[in-house]
Amino acid sequence: MRDVSGLGRADAWDGVNAVVAGFGVSGVAAVDNLLFLGAEVTALDERESSHGERGELLESLGARLRLGPGSTATLPDDVDVVVTSPGWRPDAPLLAQAAARGIPVWGEVELAWRLRDPERPAPWLAITGTNGKTTTVQMLDSILRAAGLRSLAVGNVGTPIVEAVMDPTPYDVLAVELSSFQLHWSQSMRAESAAVLNLAEDHLDWYDGPDGMTRYAADKARIYHQVERACVYNVADPATEEMVREADVVEGARAIGFTLGMPGVGMLGLVEDMLVDRAFIEERATSAAELLTIGDLASDAPHFVANALAAAALARSHGISRSAVREGLSTFRPDGHRIERVAEIAGVTWVDDSKATNPHAAQSSLQAYESVVWVAGGLAKGAHFDDLVRQVRERLRGAVLIGADRDVIAAALSRHAPDVPVVVVEAGETGAETIMDRVVAAAADLATPGDTVLLAPGCASMDQFANYGERGRKFAEAVRRLST
Incomplete structure (x- = not known):
């Protein structure tokens, strides 16, 4: 078995036998670029799909595709490294076999970090958390572009990180969304700055067992390892600050908090209706600098404002001006199915937040409205709803429940x-x-x-819908039919 521990973009990959576990979007990108580097690549996936023409093209370039039921049961004999797709659990048979044989397992993040351009390695501004990651990384990308930088939102959203780092024209900076799954398989990544937005129960079907939440939090905390400039944390979520306290960072890296209250020194926060910076200005001991007002944002929902503050903190740590922060945030519009107003009918507002796929996200959404008919349910992924209901019960006008785990929510309401x-x-x-x-x-x-009738399911959608997007679209279509 060849030693791959020191391999990077500038090294010779000829003769390296790589197995790519999973042939989804990130898996296809990994196969493509490993072939480009000269490695021998085998891709394994239980699904029959070969990604059509792209799968055929990769086969023509020398990739071996083993797709369909049973294809991932056994790891090939001659393997130097396994590159796993993010959703694969460590106890998956293929990965367990790799561990037993001492074969290194890399995730997409690990491979991408190694493949950065050694001449122009774009810094990473990295974001994780249970909720708000995609919105925040897109906000950050909007700010960076407003500053005139060649930026891209990558990772758990948009372009696979491997494709971004291998782009022939290097980026100035990358806004990187990272899930706990991706961070689990990361060893080498060193972000310039990083943020953990929040921490709450999620993916406990992946992190099963009595210590599941501890392992989930530990994977999230990996984002702060060896951060160079700023570890951004949520003042309202002490677990995120504790992660910063325990992180092994580069000397001189700062802890930067964001808060929906009045900011202390070294924080970003609110002064009345203004988002302000009291961390990246010389006069921070005595004053704060205005960035923009809440009214400049696409939504005044508290969690949306918090996301904007986190994005601003990361951007400011990279040296972005206040004017670019203002422009980037004021022009940003979130993707669909995120606190999206569908209609107002007979004095009732209908809102689609189908992206709220766990209790913490649903609670944040519910707390943005005073009187709510809550539409909830789906696949709970092992999560509980007691804390959520206790926090929002005074706001609930009623609840409409659907999906496989509706009884879990019904019991909490009862x-x-x-x-x-x-x-x-x-x-x-x-x-x-x-x-x-x-x-x-x-x-x-x-x-x-x-x-407000609020679709904030607190659950995944795949028991009844293709994804959260279809769930939101069906909700919006039904609302519009109601109004005709």
Whole structure:
């Protein structure tokens, strides 16, 4: 077995036998670029799909594709390194075999870090957290572009990191969204600055066992390892500050907090309706500098404002001007299905936040509205809803529940908000569209003028829908039919 521990972009990969576990978007990018470097590559995936023409092209370039049921049961004999897709658990048979044979396992992040251009290695501004990652990394990218930099949002959103670092024209800086899965397989990454937005229960089906939450948090904390400039943390979430305290960082790296309250020295926060910087100005001991107002943002929801502060903190750590922060944040518009206003009908506002796929995200969304008919349910992924219901019960006008784990939410409502009316909508046999028609009709019956009907499921969608996007679209379509 060849020693691959020191391999980088400038090294010879000829003769390296690499197995790519998973042939999704990141797996295809890994195969493509490993072939370009000269490695011998085998891609394994239980799914039959070979990504059509691109799969055929990679095969023509020498890749070996083993796709379909049973293809990942056994690791080939002659392997120097395994590159795993993010969702693969460490106890997956293929990865367990690699560990038993002493074969290194890299994730997409590890491979990408090694393949950076040695002449112009674009710095990484990295973001993780249970919720808000995609919005924050897109906000950050918007700011960096407003500053005139060649930037790209990569990682768990958009372009695979491997493709970005191998671009023939190097980027000035990368805004990198990282999941706990990606961080789990990362050893070498050293971000210029990094942020953990929050920490709450999620993916406990991946991190199973009594210490699951501890392992989940430990993987998130890896983002701060050897940070050069700034470790950005959430003042309202002490777990994120503790991660910074325990991190092994480069000497001189600063701890920078963000808060929805008045900021202390070394923080970004709010002064009345202004987002302000009290960390990256010379006069921070006595004053704060205005960045923009809440009214300049696309939403005044508290979690959206918090995301903007985190993005601003990372941008400011990179030396971005206040004017570019203002321009980047004021022009940014979030993707669909994130606190997206669908309609107002008879005094009731309808909002699609289908992207709220865990209880923490749903709670943040619910806390943005005073009186809510809550549409929730789906696959809970092992999460619990008791804390959420305790925090928001005074806001709930009613609840409409769907999906495989609706009983988990119903039980939490029964325990902590027994007076809140609950309607359960069974799936039936007529498809997702009719499910949402019945959901919307039930919510309309519960809502009164001044209420918000909020789709913030707190669960994944795959039990009844292709993804959270389809769930949100079906909800919006049903709302529009209601208004006709």
